[in-house]
Amino acid sequence: GGILKKARELTVLCDAEVSLIMFSSTGKFSEYCSPTTTTKKVFDRYQQVSGINLWNSHYEKMQNHLNKLKNDNNNLRREIRQRMGEDLNDLDIDELRGLEQNLDNSLKIVRERKYHVISTRTETYKKKLRSLHEDHxxxxxxxERKDDNGDCALGDNGGPDYETALGWVNGGSQMFAFCIQPCHPNLQETRYGSHDLRLSGGSSTVTQLQPL
Structure with a gap:
């Protein structure tokens, strides 16, 4: 606190432009700058008077880092061209062998990935096919259970056979005749006769039951 107080006194009593930057042993940062100037202006005046450029070393480090990045980028671009079969004239026999080995390794990895994708898709399609077979x-x-219980029977008078009916269930477009047997006790007591149910192309026609 004492040195900051002295800096303020110099600014007021001597009309001086003071810039103070201070770090304690614990790393605490403190600064003071006269109200009539800025720290940057003080640094610029110091460089003009002393002839010392405070930013040269920092600029050189930035320039070296930029050059390194440019070299890395050029090397990567050249490697990509070489993997595509270009820019090979400057390579010696050892470099060509190394490039060939790298390409073989890359091709092996690509093939393994391709076979993995094919195997995964094949297993997925097999599961879907098994599911369709189970549903069928x-x-x-x-x-078959409905046929055994007598809930519905295929017509015997010129109607389609069982396999043909299954073909219609699987998407056929033929016309079929079904004989509906009344199962409700009231219908049996009233002695309703059996009537035909005809289906064709997704449309259906049901004849009303008439007492015998």
Missing amino acids: GKLVRSL
Whole structure:
């Protein structure tokens, strides 16, 4: 605090332009600058009077870092061209062998990845196919149970056979005749006759039941 007080006194009593930058042993930063100037202006005046450029070393470091980045970029571009079969005239036999080995390794990795993708997709398609087979089997068993229970029977008077009906279920467009047997007790007591149910191309026609 004492040195900062002295800097303020110099500014007031001597009308001096003072810039003070201070770091303590613990790393604490303190600064003071006269109200009539800035720290940058003080540094610029110091460089003009002393002839010392405070930024040369920093500029040189930045320039060296920039040159290094440019060299790395050029090397990467040249390596890419060489992997594409270009810019090979300046390579000796050892460099060509090394490039060939790198290309073989890269090709091996690409092939392994390709086979992995093919295997994954194949397993996915197999699972989908098994699921479709299971759904088809469930549908067939459901139709067989309904046929055994007498809920619906295929017509015997010139109607389609069982395989043809399954073909319609799987997307066929033929016309079929089904004989509906009334199962409700009231319908049986009233002695309703059986009637035909005809399906064609997704449309259906049901004839109303008439008492016998």
